[in-house]
Amino acid sequence: MRAGRSLRRGARGVETLRAMLGRLSGVIGLTLVALHLALALISPWIVPYEYTSMDSAQTLAGPSAAHWLGTDHLGRDVLTRVLLGGREALLVTGTATPVALVWGGGLGVYLGLKGGWRDEVAMRLVDAVLALPGILPLLVLITVFGTGGEVLMPTLAFFFGIPVIRVARAAAHEVVARDFISAARARGHSPLSIVRRELLPNVTDTLLVEGAMRWSWMLLAFSALSFLGFGVSPPKPDWGLMVSDARIYMSLAPWGVIAPVIALSTLIIGINLTADALAKTLGLDHSRKAVI
């Protein structure tokens, strides 16, 4: 029995992590994500070549002892560029995701609590933005403000915060109807203290899972933008950009496309599996609720 053991804030995190590692999806997901993060951190020190160094004698070469994953059309080492290619994406999306969660989550909780015409107007605006194809508004903003990480980060944070509003609002709505909120109101607590003490702790789980999902979508969007030439500018290495550059030579040197695709997809699959394990561990996945 777990009863009697006190669960402090940090202890709950450790407990959750341990429970996630008890699931296959959690083990695979967390391993993949940890691997990618570790590589992104240490890759500048372990890559075999400079990412700009070109070997003009060997362009579009196949895998060899010198170039494990071959070279691209300029004779640059593919392995080096794949190892470094996730850094920018992880940095931008890794900052944009928490920002999106905080602003979208905060606004969503506020609307869920407040209701009324503000809620009505804001949710119709959210509907309107979500009705547009995802990449279109991103492209518009990039055309106006230019490319580069310092523009992409706030842009992604803004657009990916919008669906978070809806999720946070729904979660808050459910909690607001419960009696412990009425009890706090009847005692005379201030609205701010009700949000902080009663409401937020009950929506953070939902927001965490939502955050993990948003992160994977954001990575995909970032790579798509790079592929289209709006993200990372050459010669910096990036997976989306690499695929874009290498795809014309795909029949000659398939590794130039396959390697960054594998890198990107393992990271996204890893994040999705982690989110899945997190949702199941926190009891948010109701599809297979046990009776006991």
Add this chain to the structure above:
Amino acid sequence: MAGAAPLIDIRKLCVGFRGRAGAMLPVLHEVDLTVHPGESIGIVGESGSGKSTLALAAMGYLKHGLQKMSGEVIYDGADMFERSDRDLSRIRGGQLGLIPQNSGQALTPTMRIGRQIREALHLHCDLPEAEYSRRAQELLAQVRLPDPGVMLRRYPHELSGGQQQRVAVAMALAGEPDALLLDEPTTGLDVTTQAHILDLLRDLAASRNMAMVYVSHDLGVIARVCDRVQVLYAGETVLDGPVRAVLRNPAHPYAHGLLASIPRLGEATLPRALDGRPPGPAEARQGCAFAPRCPLATGDCRAARPPMIDGPEEQITRCLYPDHVAGLEADTKRTEPQPCPPDSPEALSLFGVSIRYDQRGPIDRLRRAPRPPATVDGIDLQLARGETLGLVGESGSGKSTILKSIAGLLPPSAGAITLGDGTPLPRSVERRRPDQLRRIQMIFQNPDDSLNPRQSVAEILAQPLRLYFGLKDDALRDRAAGLLEVVRLGADYLDRRPGQLSGGERQRVAVARAFAAGPEIVLCDEITSALDVSVQAAVLDLLNDLKAEHGTGFVFVSHDLTVVRALSDRIAVLYQGRICEIGPAGAVYGTPSHPYTAVLLGAVLTPDPDHAPRLMAEDAAELSPPARGCPFQNRCPVKRGPICDTETPPLRDAGDGHGIRCHIELDDLRRIARR
């Protein structure tokens, strides 16, 4: 009936689920159940005893996550768990009908009643196409629904809870079943509706020679409809016998304790609580599962699990000392409730309070659309310090609405609420001053919902202590521990979360939180209706002690007339948001009484097989109060005439603060009661 072959024969059934550690944890432990044709059997137990699991297992069905470990369920010569899916779908809903606990949710909301019944008929009988509608109408008539033809075209949400339950019965009857399994068939229904439904079920069982298996936590229901009863405790059968013997002279101490924990209508005494709680499926057991709570337990009980042995009056009991149970009577005397000290000063007054839920938009105002009558109207109530005022009535009577209004959560549209010193209380909670807020505290119906699952007990209790007294750190923790002591929980509960407590413990924490403020008035909204009877008794006992120690006034709302009786000094009976009768508890439950009070009291069930409820009025549900006249005009069994439809009845003074709002003279009301 013992000689006939049984219809359903469950032998040594063990059902369990796989725990976190990987071992199988039993929910049912070697349970036997035999049902003979035409027999009515009750399965009784508290939540978690496995009673619903047992009833569903009789249909060869287990909830997700549960597995059969051993034993067999024989129906019609074969084990239900060995049958093919085809076989099972023919039997389920056909020969074996199930009435689920909440039939409102079991009906498809987007399909008319007629079509749902016709579907059930299509599955289980072969009729010419044109006959189905006629047969559906016939079934609705059999369950005594008014206007069956009209009813066929209704959607489930257009029916009241009682009517939905009748439709569920009609659908189960479509397959001409040999046996009906009823899972808490009347839980959540009003007393009058409950009495009508049980009457219907009794008559159906008798006229069709149908076997009935009732699952219920309510011994009053069992007493009314069953021939034989089986008592489950922690997944084991502890007692099996004729209903009369089990209710009058139980041969097991658990059944005895359960009976003692039920509040009775006729006595103004507090029921006795059973201490402790049943072992969970994961807890290791040795010996009798009830031994830790049993006053008769000896070393033998703890050493080995007692076998089922023959007890007095044809009972079979899992107790080594069935003959000693009767002797328990002497030590289980019920305590008298603490009376309110006479001439105690006033704590709270309501003057002409009315509350509306409807909102008139600008268009309604332009159209001069007539305003519907207020949901709650003309409420005058006084509460003295240390007094308990009970508010009773059926669902929709506005009793919880009045509480929310006192708490400031639902501002009244007219009238005034004043505290004892005569200062008027601002209508909404946002405008009230901290000392006004502190003096009124509320306890909610369901502690699962009123305690934040993310806070520890210490944090929960800290909220009012910080807010009203500005306590911090050690002082805060000491006070919180002191409060737990008041509700008889140890200081080790401080670091637990609500999820780690039982239902009764959670409600105690909610009580402690209310008392943290040092309130003068505590509003209790159905605070025991989500609890098991034995736990309910403990909570009532606690409130009674707190009332005496702290001189707190309680407004106690409940749909259960016996619970209100056990605790209240004065009682107000509400119908459609209007007070019908108010006065000292003994006087209100005695004569003369308002016709509505008489109807309510007549329908109350008691765990006594010889007591039959008196059904005086239709159980038709009314959605809104009538615009004029007496609120009870449409259902009143002794209506005087047109005056009841047009004039608001006068408040007749029956002495000693007992008032009845009725057009009938008090003497005539007395005479009617005697009939």
